[in-house]
Amino acid sequence: MLTRWLVFHVASGQSFFTGAACLIVAVCLTALNAKRHIRMARNVLVCLGGIFVFVSATPLSPWFYLLLLIASLLWLVGEAFGGPDSARLVVGLRIAVAIVWVAAGLVEMPHHLSPRVPQGGHPVFGIIGDSVTAGMGEEKADTWPRIFADRYGVVVHDHSVAGTNVDSALGQAASVSSEERLVLVEIGGNDILGNTSPAEFEAGLARLLSAVRGPGRVVVMLELPLPPTYNTYGRIQRRLARQYNTLLVPKRILLGVLQRQGTTLDTIHLTKEGHQDMADAVWNVVRAAYEDGRRP
Numbered sequence: 001m002l003t004r005w006l007v008f009h010v011a012s013g014q015s016f017f018t019g020a021a022c023l024i025v026a027v028c029l030t031a032l033n034a035k036r037h038i039r040m041a042r043n044v045l046v047c048l049g050g051i052f053v054f055v056s057a058t059p060l061s062p063w064f065y066l067l068l069l070i071a072s073l074l075w076l077v078g079e080a081f082g083g084p085d086s087a088r089l090v091v092g093l094r095i096a097v098a099i100v101w102v103a104a105g106l107v108e109m110p111h112h113l114s115p116r117v118p119q120g121g122h123p124v125f126g127i128i129g130d131s132v133t134a135g136m137g138e139e140k141a142d143t144w145p146r147i148f149a150d151r152y153g154v155v156v157h158d159h160s161v162a163g164t165n166v167d168s169a170l171g172q173a174a175s176v177s178s179e180e181r182l183v184l185v186e187i188g189g190n191d192i193l194g195n196t197s198p199a200e201f202e203a204g205l206a207r208l209l210s211a212v213r214g215p216g217r218v219v220v221m222l223e224l225p226l227p228p229t230y231n232t233y234g235r236i237q238r239r240l241a242r243q244y245n246t247l248l249v250p251k252r253i254l255l256g257v258l259q260r261q262g263t264t265l266d267t268i269h270l271t272k273e274g275h276q277d278m279a280d281a282v283w284n285v286v287r288a289a290y291e292d293g294r295r296p
Contacts, residue, residue, distance in 0.1 A: 008259045010055050011225045012252035016108055019052030020101045023072065027094045030079060039079075046076070057226035058108055059234030071100045111238065115247035117182070117218060120289035122154070126180030128172040128212065129160030132254075132278075133186050136162060136269050144270065144278035152283055154290060165190040166204030173211040182289050183212055184282065185221040185246070186254075188237065189268065192224055198232045205236065209244035219244070220286065223251040249285055257281050 009015050026045035029038050075093040082090040127133055127145050135143040145158035157180055159172040169187045176183060187208065191201050213219055221241055226234050241248040258264055263274030270278060 004259055004261075008252075008255055010052075012250075012255050013056045013058050013108075013112065013226075014252070015052040016056035016058040017105055019049040019054075019056065020105045022046070022049030022052065023101050024098050027075070027098050031091075031094050042079075046072075055228045057228050057231050057234065059226070059231045059238055060104065060108065061235065064104065064107070068100055068104060071097050111223075111248070112250045112252065114253070114285055115220070115249060117220065117247060117286050117288045119291060120182055120218060122290050123181035123218075124155045124157060124177075124179045125149075125286070126157045126176045126183040127160055127186065128164075128169055128176070128183065128208075129158075129186035130164040130169075130190055131160075131162035131269055132189065133158070133160035134162045134164075135275070136265070142272055142275060144275040144282065147276055147279040148282060151279060152287075152290065160186070163190060165194065165196060166201060166208055169204075169208050170211055173208055176212060178214070181217050182286060183217060183219050184286070185209070185212065185219060187221075188224045188233070192226070192230060192233055198236060201233055202236045202240070205240050206244075209240055209246055213244055213246070218289065219246045220249060221246050222249050222254050225251045225255055253281055253285065 009018070022045045026042040026049065029045070030042050032038070071093075075090075075097040078086065078090045078093045125148070133143060133145060143158070143160075145156045145160070148154060149156040157177070159175050161168075161172065164172065164187060166187055169185075185208070188201070188205070190196075191204070196204070209219065209221075221237070224233060224237060238248060240246070257270070257274060257277045258267065260274075260277060263271055263277055265271055
């Protein structure tokens with residue numbers, strides 16, 4: 001149970017806030033007391049905070065990470081070597097570190113909130129996806145798009161194909177019709193787990209989003225859970241989502257399904273229960289588009 005929670009906490013990016021909180025608390029402890037056990041607690045919190053931030057793979061810009069690193073290192077050096085003559089400088093460094101980490105949390109927080117999907121008069125729902133949506137083997141008979149259509153009375157056009165990446169998904173985009181005024185993009189897992197370089201991922205995703213957007217169409221994309229050091233892929237996805245006016249769904253939504261007991265075959269591909277949970281999770285994201293025409 002604890003392991004499952006920890007995996008979700010890290011892979012969803014929420015551990016970034018835990019790490020930032022550890023560092024802010026470390027600063028506050030040092031400001032309150034300089035005794036040996038307080039210094040030890042500070043060092044532990046700094047190490048834990050750094051680990052939590054690193055493994056979260058939060059896709060902040062590199063310059064922001066550089067600012068956080070420099071401010072934190074200057075503070076630690078000041079605490080270690082500062083004397084009575086530099087007391088004001090150390091206080092200033094403490095304040096600066098607290099400010100930059102609070103700012104980092106505020107910058108990241110909006111990316112963890114579900115987007116507002118506008119009302120759409122009960123639009124036809126198009127889905128571009130890989131095997132998480134298309135299913136595998138026996139699970140293909142009852143995938144979440146079919147459950148979604150039956151459960152919520154929505155016309156769904158499922159274009160998903162197992163094994164799809166950002167390049168091959170262009171074929172799916174070409175089959176999206178003009179009546180599909182709400183389109184969900186669930187693509188990128190095969191790129192992250194495969195050999196797609198960041199440059200190739202950016203070029204492919206840009207072509208895909210450019211092809212799928214259209215007049216009066218709302219495009220929603222699932223954010224990718226990222227392994228440590230894969231921040232670049234997240235920055236690309238967020239930047240292109242802004243560029244192509246695509247609503248980005250926080251990765252905690254998909255992870256909330258994948259991390260539940262009995263919802264996956266192999267931690268990625270969904271079981272029958274997983275497809276049912278996924279249908280409900282997607283409905284909670286897009287339901288506003290159907291509220292003005294939803295069946296009782």
